[in-house]
Amino acid sequence: DQQVKQNSPSLSVQEGRISILNCDYTNSMFDYFLWYKKYPAEGPTFLISISSIKDKNEDGRFTVFLNKSAKHLSLHIVPSQPGDSAVYFCAAIHSGTYKYIFGTGTRLKVLA
Amino acid sequence: EAEVAQSPRYKITEKSQAVAFWCDPISGHATLYWYRQILGQGPELLVQFQDESVVDDSQLPKDRFSAERLKGVDSTLKIQPAELGDSAMYLCASSLDPASPYEQYFGPGTRLTVT
Numbered sequence: 001d002q003q004v005k006q007n008s009p010s011l012s013v014q015e016g017r018i019s020i021l022n023c024d025y026t027n028s029m030f031d032y033f034l035w036y037k038k039y040p041a042e043g044p045t046f047l048i049s050i051s052s053i054k055d056k057n058e059d060g061r062f063t064v065f066l067n068k069s070a071k072h073l074s075l076h077i078v079p080s081q082p083g084d085s086a087v088y089f090c091a092a093i094h095s096g097t098y099k100y101i102f103g104t105g106t107r108l109k110v111l112a
Numbered sequence: 113e114a115e116v117a118q119s120p121r122y123k124i125t126e127k128s129q130a131v132a133f134w135c136d137p138i139s140g141h142a143t144l145y146w147y148r149q150i151l152g153q154g155p156e157l158l159v160q161f162q163d164e165s166v167v168d169d170s171q172l173p174k175d176r177f178s179a180e181r182l183k184g185v186d187s188t189l190k191i192q193p194a195e196l197g198d199s200a201m202y203l204c205a206s207s208l209d210p211a212s213p214y215e216q217y218f219g220p221g222t223r224l225t226v227t
Contacts, residue, residue: 004154009152032214034214034215036218041121041220041221042220042221043118043203043205043218043219043220043221044155044203044218045218046215046216046217049214049215089154089155091154093214097168099157099160099168100145100155100157100216102154102155102156103154104152104153104154105152105153
């Protein structure tokens with residue numbers, strides 16, 4: 001029972017272009033969402049988050065969009081840089097449990 | 113910059129042996145989490161501590177896994193006996209307090225290979 005899904009295991013984008021990573025969830029009780037980035041041999045690092053009361057949050061080159069009716073969120077990276085090449089995980093939290101549910105990750109490769 | 117420390121970084125063990133991992137969270141972080149990440153999957157919570165108390169261990173295979181955080185600071189995760197299916201990355205994370213857990217800070221992980 002995968003409550004958080006990242007259906008694209010990998011994505012390749014040219015440097016300077018937009019990267020769009022997608023995440024779908026099934027539990028309508030989730031009220032906070034986060035994106036983490038993971039480099040090989042390192043732990044995940046927090047990237048950006050969004051509360052369910054918002055539909056957009058922006059931080060520099062990173063923007064997260066939330067569509068509650070579709071139970072879908074996306075991470076936009078503009079412009080993409082080779083250093084953005086990593087595995088990206090979305091995570092969802094139900095504030096009643098404070099428990100992270102992670103997606104399976106999307107490996108982004110930014111081509112120079 | 114404060115970091116979550118984990119050791120060892122890599123561990124190879126034979127099945128049926130015992131193995132232990134150590135985690136030192138960011139100073140002052142009351143909440144500590146152990147996750148298991150199998151290749152190709154996202155991290156899955158094994159156990160969550162609030163200070164020295166376990167608040168969630170519903171996904172911990174208690175017949176072989178144990179975790180402790182005796183003084184509410186560092187923590188140890190043990191597997192005995194290890195099985196081939198335990199091969200994974202074991203991640204430790206910490207957060208400041210349970211009312212504001214949204215940003216968890218992860219350590220580098222311990223990659224376990226069971227042969």
